[in-house]
Each structure stands twice: as C-alpha cells, then as structure tokens.
Amino acid sequence: MAVANPTLAFGEDLSYARGRLLVRLGVDRVIGWVLLLAFVIVLFPLVDMLGWIAERALPTFTWATLADNQIGTGGGLHSMILGTLLILGLSTGIATAIGVLAGLYTAEFAPRRVAEVGRLGGYLLAGVPAIVLGYFGFYLLVLYTGWNYNTLAGGITLGIFMVPFIFRTTDLAFTNVPHDQKEAALAMGSSRWQYLYRVAFPIAMPTMLSGVFLAMALGLGETAPLLLTAGWSNTVPTNLLEPTGYLTGCIWNFYDFPSTFGHYQTLAFQAAFLLIVIVVILNVSVQVIAEHYRRKLRGLFA
Amino acid sequence: MTAALEDELSYLPRPPLPIPASAKPRDAEDLGKSSFSGVHPMSSPSPPSPTAPPSPSLGAGSSPWASPATRPPSVITVRELWVWAGKKAILSDINLDFAEREVTAIIGPSGCGKTTLIRTLNRMTEVSPGLKVRGSIQYKGQDIYGRAVNPVLLRQRVGMVFQRPTVFPLSVFENVAFGLRLNRESRDVVETKVVDSLKRAGLYEELKDNLHRSALTLSGGQQQRLCIARALAVNPRVLLLDEPTSSLDPSATQKVEDLLFELKREYAVIIVTHNMQQAARVADRTAFLYQGKLIEVDETKRLFENPREKLTESYVTGRFG
Ligand SMILES: Nc1ncnc2c1ncn2[C@@H]1O[C@H](COP(=O)(O)OP(=O)(O)O)[C@@H](O)[C@H]1O
Ligand SMILES: [Mg+2]
Numbered sequence: 001m002a003v004a005n006p007t008l009a010f011g012e013d014l015s016y017a018r019g020r021l022l023v024r025l026g027v028d029r030v031i032g033w034v035l036l037l038a039f040v041i042v043l044f045p046l047v048d049m050l051g052w053i054a055e056r057a058l059p060t061f062t063w064a065t066l067a068d069n070q071i072g073t074g075g076g077l078h079s080m081i082l083g084t085l086l087i088l089g090l091s092t093g094i095a096t097a098i099g100v101l102a103g104l105y106t107a108e109f110a111p112r113r114v115a116e117v118g119r120l121g122g123y124l125l126a127g128v129p130a131i132v133l134g135y136f137g138f139y140l141l142v143l144y145t146g147w148n149y150n151t152l153a154g155g156i157t158l159g160i161f162m163v164p165f166i167f168r169t170t171d172l173a174f175t176n177v178p179h180d181q182k183e184a185a186l187a188m189g190s191s192r193w194q195y196l197y198r199v200a201f202p203i204a205m206p207t208m209l210s211g212v213f214l215a216m217a218l219g220l221g222e223t224a225p226l227l228l229t230a231g232w233s234n235t236v237p238t239n240l241l242e243p244t245g246y247l248t249g250c251i252w253n254f255y256d257f258p259s260t261f262g263h264y265q266t267l268a269f270q271a272a273f274l275l276i277v278i279v280v281i282l283n284v285s286v287q288v289i290a291e292h293y294r295r296k297l298r299g300l301f302a
Numbered sequence: 303m304t305a306a307l308e309d310e311l312s313y314l315p316r317p318p319l320p321i322p323a324s325a326k327p328r329d330a331e332d333l334g335k336s337s338f339s340g341v342h343p344m345s346s347p348s349p350p351s352p353t354a355p356p357s358p359s360l361g362a363g364s365s366p367w368a369s370p371a372t373r374p375p376s377v378i379t380v381r382e383l384w385v386w387a388g389k390k391a392i393l394s395d396i397n398l399d400f401a402e403r404e405v406t407a408i409i410g411p412s413g414c415g416k417t418t419l420i421r422t423l424n425r426m427t428e429v430s431p432g433l434k435v436r437g438s439i440q441y442k443g444q445d446i447y448g449r450a451v452n453p454v455l456l457r458q459r460v461g462m463v464f465q466r467p468t469v470f471p472l473s474v475f476e477n478v479a480f481g482l483r484l485n486r487e488s489r490d491v492v493e494t495k496v497v498d499s500l501k502r503a504g505l506y507e508e509l510k511d512n513l514h515r516s517a518l519t520l521s522g523g524q525q526q527r528l529c530i531a532r533a534l535a536v537n538p539r540v541l542l543l544d545e546p547t548s549s550l551d552p553s554a555t556q557k558v559e560d561l562l563f564e565l566k567r568e569y570a571v572i573i574v575t576h577n578m579q580q581a582a583r584v585a586d587r588t589a590f591l592y593q594g595k596l597i598e599v600d601e602t603k604r605l606f607e608n609p610r611e612k613l614t615e616s617y618v619t620g621r622f623g
Contacts, residue, residue, distance in 0.1 A: 180464065189453075296471065
C-alpha cells in the first residue's frame with residue numbers, strides 16, 4: 001500500500017492520501033459486485049425458464065411429437081409446426097418485399113420530407129399493438145372477404161406486423177452506406193441503379209438480413225393476430241384458405257387444461273420448447289452473419 | 303450523333319470531332335449517346351455573367367490564358383465558368399485550358415473552390431444538390447454539359463480520384479474491374495485490363511500474389527493507388543485528383559507523386575493540392591485560385607518564382623493561406 005514518503009519534497013509525492021486510497025479500493029469493489037448481481041438477475045429467469053420448460057417438454061419428446069397430428073388428448077405437433085412455417089414463410093415473404101422496397105425508397109429516392117414522414121409512419125406502425133392488427137386482419141381478411149379463418153389471412157396479418165422492422169433496418173442499412181462510396185461509384189460512370197446494385201446493396205445486405213431475421217423471431221412469437229385471422233385447426237391445411245394450427249396457438253389453447261388431461265399441457269411445453277429453439281437459431285444466425293460481415297467490411301466505416 | 307451535338311453548340315465554335323476510324327465505340331472520344339435526353343441547366347442559352355460572349359476567334363490555343371504554341375493541345379477548355387450555390391458564387395468567371403500530357407496543379411487556400419472546379423470537369427457537381435453551373439466546359443471540343451452528352455462516358459474519359467481513398471468493399475481485382483464490368487467487357491478483356499492498370503499504377507508487383515484479397519485490407523497508400531488503377535482501367539484521357547495525398551504518410555505520398563510522373567506521358571493530370579511543395583514538385587503548370595477566382599495560371603516555375611500578381615506572390619511565399 002502506498003504510504004507518504006518523507007524523503008520526497010512537498011508536492012512530489014504522487015500517492016493517495018492514506019484514507020482516500022482505502023475508500024477508492026472499497027468503492028471499486030462494491031460497484032463490481034453490484035454489476036455482477038444485476039447480471040445474475042438478468043440471466044437467472046432465462047436459465048430457470050429454460051430448465052422449467054425442458055424438464056416438462058423433453059422426457060416425452062419423441063419423433064412422434066414432430067410427425068403426428070394432435071388428436072383427442074394424444075398426438076404431436078405436426079400440423080402446428082407446418083402451420084407455423086407456412087405462416088412465417090408467407091409473412092416473411094410479404095414483409096421482406098414491402099419492407100425492403102419501402103426502405104430503399106426512403107433511403108435513396110424519396111425527397112427528404114417524404115422520407116421523414118415515411119420513417120415516422122414506420123415507427124407508428126411498429127407501435128400498434130399486435131392484437132389491434134389482428135382485429136384489423138380479422139375484419140378485412142376474414143369477414144369482409146368471406147373467407148372465414150384462413151392461413152393466408154394469418155400470413156398477411158403477421159406480414160403487416162413484421163413490415164416496420166424490415167422497413168426500418170433497410171432504411172438504416174442504406175442510409176449508413178458511406179457517401180464516399182456513392183461518389184466513387186458515380187465517378188466511375190455508374191448509373192444510380194448500378195450504384196445501388198453493385199455497391200450499396202452488398203454493403204447494406206448484412207444489416208437487412210439481420211432485420212429480416214429479427215422480424216421473423218418477433219413474428220414467430222406473436223399469438224393474438226393469428227388467433228383472430230388464421231383461426232385454429234389440428235390438421236395440416238390443404239390450401240391457404242383453410243384455417244391452420246401454429247405453435248403459439250398450441251400454448252394458448254392447452255396451457256390451462258387440468259392435469260388430468262396431462263398430455264395437453266405437455267404439448268404446450270413441447271411447443272414452447274420448439275419456439276425457443278427456432279428463435280435461438282434465428283438469433284444465432286444474426287450474430288454469425290453480423291460477425292462475418294463485420295470482419296469483411298472492417299475499415300469501410302472508418 | 304455528331305449532328306445532335308452540333309445542335310447543342312452554345313456560344314463557342316469548336317473543331318469537328320477527331321474520331322479515329324479504327325476506334326471502337328467506347329474508345330471513341332464522342333460522348334454523345336442517342337438515348338440520352340437529360341436536360342441540364344447549362345443548356346440554358348444565356349450565361350449569367352455580365353460579360354459578353356467571347357469572340358468567335360477565341361478558341362483553344364489562341365486564348366490569352368493558354369501559353370505559346372509549344373504547349374501540347376488542350377483537352378479540356380473552360381470558358382466563363384460560374385458555379386453558384388444559391389446567391390453565392392463559388393467560382394467566378396474561370397477561364398482555363400488543360401493540356402494533354404501535362405500535370406496541372408490547382409492551388410489555393412482551403413474553401414477557395416478547388417474541389418468544386420475539378421468536379422465541374424466530369425459533371426460530379428450534379429451529384430451535389432443545390433449547385434448551378436454556368437458557362438462552357440469542352441472536352442475535345444464537345445460541350446460536356448450539352449444535351450447529347452452521356453455523363454457515364456464523360457466520367458470514364460475524365461476519371462476522378464478523391465481526397466480519401468474510396469475503395470469498394472470488393473477484392474483488389476474487382477475494384478479495378480468495376481468500370482469494365484459496367485461496360486460489360488468480356489472476361490479476357492477484364493483480365494488483361496485489370497493487370498495492365500495495376501501495372502500502370504505501380505501496384506502489380508506488390509499485389510500480384512493475391513489479387514483476390516479484400517481491398518479494404520490494403521494500406522492507405524495502396525488504396526489510393528488502387529483508386530488510380532480503377533480509374534485507369536476504363537481508358538481515361540484525363541485524371542482528376544483531389545488532394546490525393548492529404549491522408550497519406552510521406553513515403554506513400556512519394557509513391558503517388560512518382561506515379562503522376564509516369565501517368566503524364568499518356569494522360570492529362572489535374573491535381574488539386576494545398577501543399578505548394580507538391581505543386582512545385584509534380585506540376586508543369588499551376589493555377590492559383592482565390593475566393594472562387596482564378597488569379598493566375600502559368601508554368602509552375604514561373605508562377606512560384608516570378609508571379610505576375612501580388613496576391614499569388616503573397617500566397618506562394620506563405621504570407622497567408
Ligand atoms: N454543394 C454545395 N453547396 C453549397 N456550398 C458549397 C457546396 N460545395 C461547396 N460549397 C462551398 O464552396 C466553397 C468552395 O468549396 P470547395 O470547392 O470544397 O473548396 P476547396 O476544395 O478549395 O477547399 C466553400 O465555401 C464551400 O462551403
Ligand atoms: Mg477541397
């Protein structure tokens with residue numbers, strides 16, 4: 001420990017005054033503990049929840065869980081897995097097409113005022129509660145069309161839910177392309193489209209892809225808009241205008257069955273387990289993509 | 303095509319286009335393209351400057367701004383050029399000739415309009431919103447702001463290198479191939495021209511072992527020379543360089559300057575610099591710009607040692623800047 005050194009002239013001693021040093025060391029240590037505690041509090045529910053779900057989902061998780069439709073009090077999640085993938089595929093396709101084009105428009109083509117209004121609109125749409133979107137989808141795509149509950153309505157409604165996220169990341173991705181790159185491309189004789197296609201798009205790609213994956217992860221977890229549009233079924237739909245099952249709906253339908261119908265609750269836990277697995281895969285993909293491109297584009301944003 | 307250009311003749315006579323019969327279309331000097339129909343503000347017939355249009359006898363080579371007959375022919379001729387940002391004149395009444403196989407330096411204090419001047423020469427001013435360009439700029443006798451001029455062809459003939467190296471996030475090879483791919487050149491042509499351009503830019507020996515590494519991994523100096531190679535690949539006649547060494551260390555600067563000496567054998571080189579030693583080292587002619595006005599242009603030695611204007615003298619002797 002530092003101690004005032006009497007051989008030094010006044011003003012040359014660089015050590016702390018005695019009491020101050022102890023206080024400083026103590027403060028450092030306490031702050032360290034508080035931060036660690038906060039970290040544990042964040043992680044604990046995640047780990048605990050995963051354990052709680054796995055404990056109930058895994059012991060009876062077999063091939064049949066994936067391959068069988070749910071019948072009576074038995075069966076598996078087959079139709080719900082396919083329904084989820086079907087709805088997610090539809091909604092991702094719709095939301096990507098619209099979101100990417102809209103983001104490209106605000107970032108590259110729209111006059112500044114129009115772009116700002118567009119961005120504001122995106123924020124507002126992102127803030128609309130999912131159940132309100134569901135109600136809108138129900139009114140427009142279920143009642144008004146006379147199609148009744150159907151898979152397509154679920155896909156479109158979920159697509160509308162996902163659009164603002166993809167729109168925002170695309171807009172951001174293109175506005176973040178360094179202006180230098182545009183000047184250089186135009187000075188080489190590129191047209192605006194050639195610049196977008198050959199220079200801006202590859203740079204914006206990783207951000208856009210992350211946006212799409214994150215929107216998928218968010219959409220995957222939504223229940224309310226689907227209950228109001230895709231309805232429910234425990235068989236695989238033969239066409240898009242039939243209702244379908246989906247994993248979130250399985251939890252919603254079966255979570256509160258009394259334990260005398262134990263298998264229903266198990267199905268709900270297994271659906272929850274699958275949802276988590278898919279979300280983890282999506283999120284890990286985002287990280288892998290981001291890291292890959294971060295290396296590749298290092299130096300570009302300097 | 304030539305007729306369309308002829309229609310656009312603003313107020314200067316110009317000689318017929320020298321197109322060699324053997325030249326392929328994209329190598330030809332004719333910048334016109336029949337499909338191009340953009341209308342540029344510059345096609346407005348009346349120049350905003352109060353001065354009368356120059357007399358018809360005022361062609362390249364005979365102008366008071368060009369030096370005696372010993373000079374190589376002029377490739378770019380600037381006459382009564384004004385650039386406006388709103389009500390503010392960024393460039394006022396610039397008259398300047400740039401000759402083939404010469405290095406011309408443009409010097410002047412920062413903010414005097416050097417960058418703007420060279421950006422007018424390949425119509426990059428159109429990319430910055432809010433700039434109005436008036437006057438006449440001719441490339442080999444063609445008004446580059448004419449209605450029939452295709453800016454894509456213009457920008458490939460008049461290449462540009464920026465202050466900060468701006469490589470694309472592609473491989474070294476693909477960076478140089480960029481303009482060739484835009485022109486849909488065949489694979490063999492791309493291959494040969496990429497190697498040739500890298501050699502001209504003095505990069506081939508350094509990089510030949512791995513042309514497919516990312517250009518972003520190169521040093522700043524290498525990146526800047528890669529930008530030069532990229533511009534050379536599409537067969538330019540003129541190279542515009544905007545303070546190309548201001549972000550480089552002395553040894554990288556040295557390499558770029560050496561390269562300029564090589565390049566001027568074939569190209570007209572126009573370099574903006576606010577480093578007067580650099581201008582003195584590399585340029586045959588130097589133009590001094592001050593507050594948007596061309597104060598003086600002359601052979602470099604003369605401009606530095608025996609300037610005609612008081613203002614030039616105080617600038618080159620470092621009394622302001
Ligand atoms: N797009 C623009 N809009 C408005 N003013 C501009 C624009 N570009 C340049 N200027 C102004 O023109 C002047 C000359 O700029 P510039 O050509 O970049 O000078 P230099 O390269 O000599 O430093 C500066 O005062 C600058 O602010
Ligand atoms: Mg400048």
